[in-house]
Amino acid sequence: MDIKYGLAATFNSAKDLYDAAGKIREEGFTNWECYTPIPVHGLDAQMGVGRSKVPCFTLAGGVTGFFTGMLIVWYMNSFDYPLIVGGKPYFSPIFPFPVYYELTILFAAFGTLFGMFFLNRLPQHNHPTFEHPHFGRTGDDKFMIVIEVEDPKFDDEETQDFLKKVGGKSVTMIREPID
């Protein structure tokens, strides 16, 4: 058994792909992706993809880390077991600052890493596009665009014609096997 995943179209050059991506964006598709063997500058903007949301996770992690550090110091040094060290106050923003700072960095790094995993839906051990017989060539000399069936504007016939019209070669339906 298998289900339809999306329509794939290949392109021979970065320029062809770039132009096609602009047309697809203008047409209003949302669930689609470009696969290229090399980085193509400006493709994000051409596809209408916004900035990554990872920094939000980084900031949230950093703020959490900062206050976690404060809480640890306050709880241990000032609340649970008050202890005078070096004539300094039980709790102060100054002498234990390295603790706040290190936890800010640590939690910000966790936020970045796990935020990236979360947004990219990782770990993901397989992807339906791998079913395409020539998908490997997008790591070599081919450029590919895949429009998913999930896309609200998707229509078997029309999308196929549209991909051909924007210059896509060998438009094929990718089928995702299910048990």
Add this chain to the structure above:
Amino acid sequence: MSSAESTENKFDLSTKLLGGSFLGLGIGLIGLVTGLSSGEKEPFIGWLWGCAFWLSIAIGMLMLVMIFRVFNSQWTPVVRRQLEHGLAAFPWLALCFAPLLLIALFGGENSGILWSWVNPESPTYAPPHLHNEEVSTVGDDVLHQKKSGYLNIYFFSFRLILYFGIFCGLSHWMRKVSFTQDKDGDPNWTHLGLKISAAGIPAAALALTFGAFDLFMSLEYQWFSTMYGVWFFASGIRAALAVTIIGCLYLSTKGSLKGLYKQAHQYDLACLSLAFTVFWAYVSFSQYFLIYSANIPEETFWYTIREINPNTGERSGWFWVSMGLIFGHFFFPFLYLLFYRNKIVGPRLIFIVCWILVFHLLDLYWNIIPGREINPGAFIGYEARGVWGTHLFWGLATLVGAGCLCAWAVLRSFQSKVAEDIPIRDPRILDSINYHE
């Protein structure tokens, strides 16, 4: 606008700047002369503060140019050329600092008016257990005797000349390798620039570190901090980046960088600003943190007089300046610059870099102005200089004067046609103008 008219306008601006520098430095010099006859320290410390601001910017620019050279990164040439024009200010800055050195050398009984250690007769602070009714002098102070091999006027003069020699020499070569390449296109200039920078970075780093020790830290010669040079470096780079961003954004909207200075360049400069905001805070806080933790009187007084009136224990105006620096010079720019839009939208970035420049000026004020004025009648043996005082007036006059002089020198370099608007024959120039985020 016809070209003749526009030349005339430029001429006007240049003349205005020169006039401003004569006016500002003239007022400052009047202050120095009156201060020399009355023995008041205020005009001198104000002069030092006013000139320090521009010196820090120029040093930051020099370091950035050499760092750009050494990293040989693709985005920098377009920006680097503007900084190279900025380096034209160095010889004039040396001139601005000359009066202070001359007074230290030839000031006679007032030679120690700014740097008290210059004159062994200057009154100085001695800890209470060494008090014996009379005012201690620098010559009696064991803390100076032990340092006199370094802190003596001859070695000091030699060092100041050496520092400015290093700064002026490196700026001259940085300008020469870049400007000559415009004419002959020889890639060997790039290699030579790289080699000079590789040798120049440690040389300039040492010069700026010991320069900060000599010019600013030695105002209170009993105090010492190994972080001080790094603090000055971080501050200088922050200020230089701020000026660079303002200049490049101006040139890209009104002048020669239209279409050449792109969002990607601005984003990278803003990211560097963010990085050095954090670095400045790291260094400044570390200095405070170590002194706070060790809690040794020889060191802590430096922060005490920046927080309280040492004779009464009440908070002084410096407390609010200190708080202003923590929140205004670090937390606010740091949080502001974290956001992508604030780095790429021109007016938003201009706002924060102007903010950084104002607080950089305040940071220098906070570092240079406070000091101990020996007063045997005071409870603790000295009074701490206040936030407000005539030093602010003399300082602002010098600030404007030295600023106009530097701006005039930089404008002259821009207008002299010694170089193209961008380094057109730099091997990296195509990468730089096509730079993309």
